[in-house]
Each structure stands twice: as structure tokens, then as C-alpha cells.
Amino acid sequence: MFISAVSLMGFLGLVAFDAWPQGVIVVFFFVGIIMSLQFLVYGVHMAARTVANGGRASSRQVVRAVGMVRSMTA
Numbered sequence: 397m398f399i400s401a402v403s404l405m406g407f408l409g410l411v412a413f414d415a416w417p418q419g420v421i422v423v424f425f426f427v428g429i430i431m432s433l434q435f436l437v438y439g440v441h442m443a444a445r446t447v448a449n450g451g452r453a454s455s456r457q458v459v460r461a462v463g464m465v466r467s468m469t470a
Contacts, residue, residue, distance in 0.1 A: 409424075
């Protein structure tokens with residue numbers, strides 16, 4: 397099924413390139429940019445989530461440590 401889909405896509409790309417080469421190159425360029433940007437956006441999203449989770453975890457530990465110190469001094 398995958399080979400069939402790739403073959404059909406290649407054929408349609410060649411026919412479109414034969415009809416309008418500049419348009420096909422521009423469209424392929426934009427499709428490549430969009431496909432690359434989705435991975436960059438996902439990477440930034442995961443990095444932000446990791447930083448946020450780390451911040452939450454460290455703030456919980458600080459609250460816990462302060463609570464322990466207060467319970468020892470009270």
C-alpha cells in the first residue's frame with residue numbers, strides 16, 4: 397500500500413512538474429518548510445513542558461523542605 401501511494405504521488409508530481417515547473421518547485425518548498433516547522437514546534441513544546449514540570453517539582457521540594465524546617469523549630 398505504501399509503495400502504491402508513493403508511486404502515485406511521484407507520478408502526479410511529475411505530471412504537475414511537466415505542466416508548471418516553477419509552481420511545483422514553490423509548492424514543494426513550502427510543503428518542506430511546513431513539515432520541518434511542525435517538528436520544531438513540537439520540540440519547543442516538549443522543552444517548555446519539561447521546564448514547567450521541573451519548576452513545579454522543585455517548588456514542591458522547596459515547600460516540603462521549608463515545612464520540615466518549620467516543624468523542627470516549632
